[in-house]
Amino acid sequence: MGHSFDAVFAAEFASLHRYLARRVGAAAADDLAADTFAVAFRNWDKLDPERPVRPWLYGIAANVMRHHWRKERRMLRAYARTGVDPVFTEDEPAEDTRELAAALAQLRPDEREILLLHAWAELTDTEIAVALGIPAGTVKSRLSRTREKLRNRLDPGGQEAV
Amino acid sequence: MNTDELLASFRSDFPVPDETTAKRIYVQATAARRQLARRRLILAIALVAAAGIVGALSVTLFGGVKHPQNGDLPFIPVTNLSFARDGHTVTSISFTVGDDLIPNAMLAIEVIRAHPTSPAGPTGQESVVNGTVVFEERAPMTNTGSTTPSTAVATWSGTLYPREWDGGCQDGLYYIQATVYSAVLSSDNPFDPGTMNRYDATGWFRCSSS
Numbered sequence: 461m462g463h464s465f466d467a468v469f470a471a472e473f474a475s476l477h478r479y480l481a482r483r484v485g486a487a488a489a490d491d492l493a494a495d496t497f498a499v500a501f502r503n504w505d506k507l508d509p510e511r512p513v514r515p516w517l518y519g520i521a522a523n524v525m526r527h528h529w530r531k532e533r534r535m536l537r538a539y540a541r542t543g544v545d546p547v548f549t550e551d552e553p554a555e556d557t558r559e560l561a562a563a564l565a566q567l568r569p570d571e572r573e574i575l576l577l578h579a580w581a582e583l584t585d586t587e588i589a590v591a592l593g594i595p596a597g598t599v600k601s602r603l604s605r606t607r608e609k610l611r612n613r614l615d616p617g618g619q620e621a622v
Numbered sequence: 623m624n625t626d627e628l629l630a631s632f633r634s635d636f637p638v639p640d641e642t643t644a645k646r647i648y649v650q651a652t653a654a655r656r657q658l659a660r661r662r663l664i665l666a667i668a669l670v671a672a673a674g675i676v677g678a679l680s681v682t683l684f685g686g687v688k689h690p691q692n693g694d695l696p697f698i699p700v701t702n703l704s705f706a707r708d709g710h711t712v713t714s715i716s717f718t719v720g721d722d723l724i725p726n727a728m729l730a731i732e733v734i735r736a737h738p739t740s741p742a743g744p745t746g747q748e749s750v751v752n753g754t755v756v757f758e759e760r761a762p763m764t765n766t767g768s769t770t771p772s773t774a775v776a777t778w779s780g781t782l783y784p785r786e787w788d789g790g791c792q793d794g795l796y797y798i799q800a801t802v803y804s805a806v807l808s809s810d811n812p813f814d815p816g817t818m819n820r821y822d823a824t825g826w827f828r829c830s831s832s
Contacts, residue, residue: 469648474638477647482633489639490647497651526728526762547633557632570759579629594758598788611625 463513465504469497472517479581480521484528484535485547492528496521512590518581519591522573529569536565563613571606578603698722698802700822702779711791711830716781720774721802721820725765727776728803733757733787736795736826756796757787763802776802784829791829799823 476496481489499520500507507516525532539545540562564572577583577591585603589596623631639647702718721727734753763776782798784791801821 465652469651473644473647477639477643478636481639482636486636486639490643493639494647494650497647501651523728523760526760527726529762545633547636557628560628560632575629579626595788607625610629614625614628 463507463509465501468500468513468517472514473497475581476517476521479518479576480525482547482580483525483576484532488528488531492521492524495524499524512587515583515587515590518577518583518587519593522577522592525573526569529572532572533565533569536561540565559614560610563610566613567606567609571602571609574599574602575606575610698800698820698822700798700800700824703824705827712784712827713791714781714783715798716779717798717824718777718779719763719800719802719822720777721763722772722774724802724804724820725775726804727763729761729763729778730801730803731757731759731761731782732799732801733782734797734799735787735789735792736797753797754788756789757782793830794828795826796829797824797826 473493477489477493480492480496483489484492496517500517507513535546539547540558543558545561564575567575573592574588577588578585583591585599586596588603589599592599698719698721700717700719702716704716705712706714706716719729733756735756736753761778761780763778765776766774768775799821800823803820
């Protein structure tokens with residue numbers, strides 16, 4: 461059965477916007493979400509009705525997001541340096557996760573993309589593979605490598621199992 | 623708290639957007655269609671016109687090796703190609719891609735390994751169907767700001783490492799294909815039928831030999 465654009469927008473908008481906002485802040489997320497759904501809307505007739513729409517949508521978002529990789533890294537670095545997370549407005553408290561922000565900023569953009577699609581968008585390896593147009597095996601190995609890299613940066617020499 | 627939990631909780635209290643925002647973005651997204659279609663038409667006309675002008679000049683480092691793709695606008699030069707080797711094994715490949723038409727472009731890079739029995743010749747065109755994509759990456763290109771005709775408006779420079787390819791660096795024939803496309807005006811997938819893209823490729827090279 462095919463998907464209706466309106467139904468998909470209603471089901472996915474909030475989580476997609478929140479995912480993007482966690483990466484680059486609410487203001488940029490407005491633009492990115494609008495761009496993502498605009499691309500989806502004009503390509504709606506190309507969508508295979510038998511295929512799940514969520515990975516397709518996040519694949520579009522990943523493409524749109526590529527132009528904001530530097531901004532994302534700048535914001536993570538700023539948070540790591542100052543302790544003030546630029547993603548939040550002033551009255552919203554942020555946890556002290558500066559080390560994590562610094563570690564995320566050090567990742568390659570494609571590593572961060574896969575990691576956050578997994579951790580924040582909660583896509584499976586297969587869905588990430590569909591979203592980014594790469595083999596599922598590649599997703600699995602890159603995700604594993606990236607998580608290990610992150611763990612080592614946060615806890616060098618530690619014993620934590622990830 | 624382990625790394626996964628820490629990552630999951632990072633910025634997790636970010637609020638979901640309100641209904642007003644949702645409505646505004648829905649209107650923005652669905653109203654953009656006509657405007658985008660018009661911009662795509664303008665770009666298509668510009669591309670066709672420019673393709674005619676630059677067609678005669680489309681000489682690349684490797685003689686303009688052409689591989690099957692959508693559309694027929696094969697003018698982006700892959701230049702400054704440089705192979706670093708350790709003995710008979712390629713350890714890294716640096717190159718630059720420049721496109722003279724598409725600003726705010728994305729670059730799709732694919733490394734293709736020829737099937738061992740494919741008849742890869744000097745250009746390898748006949749064996750493309752027998753190749754396997756062993757690496758792919760997409761990256762935003764950098765706008766140069768140039769307004770001079772036939773100079774790059776978008777460029778990308780980078781290095782590929784064969785150890786990161788599926789199967790690593792094997793004793794076999796490979797080529798690298800670079801496809802430039804507009805992330806704004808094209809489909810999200812540069813290889814979708816009907817998507818405008820422009821491409822160039824290196825010639826075949828052997829990654830490792832004993």
